[in-house]
Amino acid sequence: MKILQLIDVKVIAGKQRLLDIPEFSLEQGDLVGVIGPNGAGKSTLLKVLSFLQAPSEGHVLYKGEEKHANSLELELRRRFAVALQQSLLFDASVNENVGLGLKLRKENKKVIHEKVDYWLKKFNIDHLAIKNARSLSGGEAQRVNLARALILEPEVLFLDEPFSALDFPTKAQLIQDFKEILHDTSTTTFFVSHDLLEIKHLTKSLVVIINGNVNQIGDTKVVIDQPNEAAAPFLNKWKELYTL
Numbered sequence: 001m002k003i004l005q006l007i008d009v010k011v012i013a014g015k016q017r018l019l020d021i022p023e024f025s026l027e028q029g030d031l032v033g034v035i036g037p038n039g040a041g042k043s044t045l046l047k048v049l050s051f052l053q054a055p056s057e058g059h060v061l062y063k064g065e066e067k068h069a070n071s072l073e074l075e076l077r078r079r080f081a082v083a084l085q086q087s088l089l090f091d092a093s094v095n096e097n098v099g100l101g102l103k104l105r106k107e108n109k110k111v112i113h114e115k116v117d118y119w120l121k122k123f124n125i126d127h128l129a130i131k132n133a134r135s136l137s138g139g140e141a142q143r144v145n146l147a148r149a150l151i152l153e154p155e156v157l158f159l160d161e162p163f164s165a166l167d168f169p170t171k172a173q174l175i176q177d178f179k180e181i182l183h184d185t186s187t188t189t190f191f192v193s194h195d196l197l198e199i200k201h202l203t204k205s206l207v208v209i210i211n212g213n214v215n216q217i218g219d220t221k222v223v224i225d226q227p228n229e230a231a232a233p234f235l236n237k238w239k240e241l242y243t244l
């Protein structure tokens with residue numbers, strides 16, 4: 001089932017066309033990676049698809065019905081969670097940070113407590129529960145950030161470079177843990193990344209964006225192994241790097 005769909009979407013800023021997408025769909029259960037050079041339009045696509053930004057032209061559909069970023073019902077907005085590169089944790093304990101979304105939804109205290117406990121364990125950060133979130137390392141903070149998004153049991157999880165600030169061993173461990181979590185929860189995920197290694201480990205399908213256009217789309221392994229002419233220079237650079 002199509003959860004989200006873009007039809008004839010364009011994002012234009014001044015004379016620049018940042019995004020031009022005739023059709024794009026996110027199906028239930030998809031684990032989609034989005035890769036492309038700097039400034040290609042990856043984050044813009046994420047913002048339009050998650051209703052954080054209205055397109056200049058075109059239609060954004062939720063389960064076949066057109067919806068608008070500027071007048072989206074709160075109930076619908078709450079079905080989407082977004083985690084960005086900067087974890088933006090607030091000055092309170094890890095417990096409070098992870099439970100905040102549920103508190104705002106007026107969830108019962110006991111339920112919040114149980115769910116926070118569950119997600120801290122899932123992300124292996126239960127030992128940090130009472131620590132101030134602002135005093136965490138980058139890797140710890142990103143685990144809190146992801147737990148904070150997943151505790152809301154979103155219908156779609158949007159991730160914009162959530163691992164890019166982490167050192168390699170921290171990143172590798174978190175990707176492994178996160179992969180298991182996504183597998184267990186079957187959360188529909190839209191994942192913007194610069195890193196082919198992350199994409200390879202975490203996604204089932206891959207979208208290559210170049211100059212605001214969807215240049216290639218398909219099974220992740222197939223796109224990486226057989227990039228088309230326009231995607232090849234970009235993807236092959238990564239492949240060279242990984243075979244060093």
Ligand SMILES: Nc1ncnc2c1ncn2[C@@H]1O[C@H](COP(=O)(O)OP(=O)(O)OP(=O)(O)O)[C@@H](O)[C@H]1O
Pocket residue numbers: 013018036037038039040041042043044045194
């Ligand atoms: N509000 C805006 N006004 C004008 N230009 C913008 C605006 N937001 C983004 N851009 C431009 O749109 C283009 C696409 O930006 P976007 O952030 O979507 O790219 P990206 O693929 O995510 O890039 P990166 O990999 O560097 O994060 C860039 O050229 C950027 O400078």
